[in-house]
Amino acid sequence: MIHQHLKKFKTISATKEGITRLGLSEWEDKAHAAAAAVFSRSRRVKNIRDQAGNTFLVNGDGPGPYVVMGSHLDTVPNGGWLDGALGVAAALAAMQKVLRKHRNAPVAVAIWADEEGYRFGNGLWGSRAFAGKVSEQELLLRDWEGTLLAELLAELGLQKKPRRSRETGELVTKFAYKPPIEVAVYAEAHIEQGRQLIDAGKRVGLVTHVSGIRRWRLESMGETNHAGTTPMRERRDALVPIAGMVGRLPQLVRGVTNGVITCGAMGVEPGVANVIPNQAWAIVEHRAPTDRDQDEIARRLKELVATTGPRAPGVGLEMLPIASAPPTPMSEAVTSRFEEICHKAGVESMRMVSMAAHDVMSVAQVAPAGLFFIPSIKGVSHRPDEDSRGEDIKLAGDIMHRWALAELERVL
Numbered sequence: 001m002i003h004q005h006l007k008k009f010k011t012i013s014a015t016k017e018g019i020t021r022l023g024l025s026e027w028e029d030k031a032h033a034a035a036a037a038v039f040s041r042s043r044r045v046k047n048i049r050d051q052a053g054n055t056f057l058v059n060g061d062g063p064g065p066y067v068v069m070g071s072h073l074d075t076v077p078n079g080g081w082l083d084g085a086l087g088v089a090a091a092l093a094a095m096q097k098v099l100r101k102h103r104n105a106p107v108a109v110a111i112w113a114d115e116e117g118y119r120f121g122n123g124l125w126g127s128r129a130f131a132g133k134v135s136e137q138e139l140l141l142r143d144w145e146g147t148l149l150a151e152l153l154a155e156l157g158l159q160k161k162p163r164r165s166r167e168t169g170e171l172v173t174k175f176a177y178k179p180p181i182e183v184a185v186y187a188e189a190h191i192e193q194g195r196q197l198i199d200a201g202k203r204v205g206l207v208t209h210v211s212g213i214r215r216w217r218l219e220s221m222g223e224t225n226h227a228g229t230t231p232m233r234e235r236r237d238a239l240v241p242i243a244g245m246v247g248r249l250p251q252l253v254r255g256v257t258n259g260v261i262t263c264g265a266m267g268v269e270p271g272v273a274n275v276i277p278n279q280a281w282a283i284v285e286h287r288a289p290t291d292r293d294q295d296e297i298a299r300r301l302k303e304l305v306a307t308t309g310p311r312a313p314g315v316g317l318e319m320l321p322i323a324s325a326p327p328t329p330m331s332e333a334v335t336s337r338f339e340e341i342c343h344k345a346g347v348e349s350m351r352m353v354s355m356a357a358h359d360v361m362s363v364a365q366v367a368p369a370g371l372f373f374i375p376s377i378k379g380v381s382h383r384p385d386e387d388s389r390g391e392d393i394k395l396a397g398d399i400m401h402r403w404a405l406a407e408l409e410r411v412l
């Protein structure tokens with residue numbers, strides 16, 4: 001069953017190369033509809049769309065609480081076929097199997113909208129809305145075409161149109177959201193997207209923590225001038241301190257277990273070959289499994305900024321926080337249940353930290369939640385050749401099914 005669902009999702013893509021199914025797009029909608037179609041003949045399973053674009057397939061009428069399984073169906077451009085889709089397919093297959101024996105079981109599948117946050121740069125959109133973690137400010141984000149997130153949500157019929165204040169002329173947005181169901185407990189299956197499992201020769205990764213992410217904008221201000229006629233000592237080149245720092249970033253995570261740091265975006269103004277830059281910026285993000293480690297990396301980064309800035313006279317260097325997600329521990333009860341299921345099935349598992357963010361981080365704010373991984377072939381993801389072995393994909397569905405049964409035993 002799980003393979004069947006995955007094959008269907010694979011055909012839903014805006015392009016032929018890889019899978020392109022951006023969040024909050026008609027392609028994501030089509031995938032949600034394909035998932036809902038699995039239960040279209042059931043009278044009991046309700047298809048609920050919430051005000052953030054999430055889809056819930058709920059076996060019952062009331063608000064719950066429910067045993068919930070889920071993931072997302074959006075991808076990055078030219079992404080792979082398993083990131084997110086695996087978790088949704090495993091959840092669908094598990095729920096189908098559960099309902100065959102227990103018609104009235106309080107189970108639900110959650111399909112979170114726009115997990116990747118590709119278009120507006122804000123990840124975990126739908127699951128954060130569910131957990132009450134979306135701010136009105138966020139609706140003012142714009143994509144590369146200048147479209148406001150608030151406008152897009154109105155276009156999709158999810159939220160009211162933003163209006164302009166008569167007094168100030170500013171846009172006024174309001175995010176209306178009520179979670180449609182209550183979650184008793186939540187589980188998510190995902191591909192690892194790394195190579196810890198293959199390297200260790202294990203088939204299942206039991207996630208104990210999802211690492212925290214902090215993102216900073218480093219901004220440097222100088223002065224433009226002619227690149228030929230301005231002597232070196234008279235320059236106020238904004239790029240020099242930023243460029244010097246980026247080369248030293250890898251040193252900042254030395255000795256921090258599972259600590260990683262990246263500068264993935266940079267810019268320079270005016271960006272002309274014969275003009276000295278008057279402005280330069282870089283986005284730096286770092287991840288680590290504990291707040292203490294994150295504090296230590298941030299301290300080292302601040303120190304680097306403080307010592308790099310003054311070396312370029314007349315150039316200011318600033319470090320501004322732009323996003324922060326704390327490390328999120330998973331529910332020990334859920335993790336040990338996965339562990340027990342693997343043990344009973346004779347499947348080798350290992351406990352590990354997830355260095356990538358997942359919807360389960362949001363759900364963990366409101367209910368006990370857990371996450372497990374299956375191996376990614378070659379450890380690659382977010383590209384067309386992302387893949388996992390057929391038997392591991394099947395295993396994800398089996399673990400989900402057994403987990404749901406075990407949780408329901410406590411509720412039924």
Ligand SMILES: [Zn+2]
Pocket residue numbers: 072083084115190358
């Ligand atoms: Zn994912």
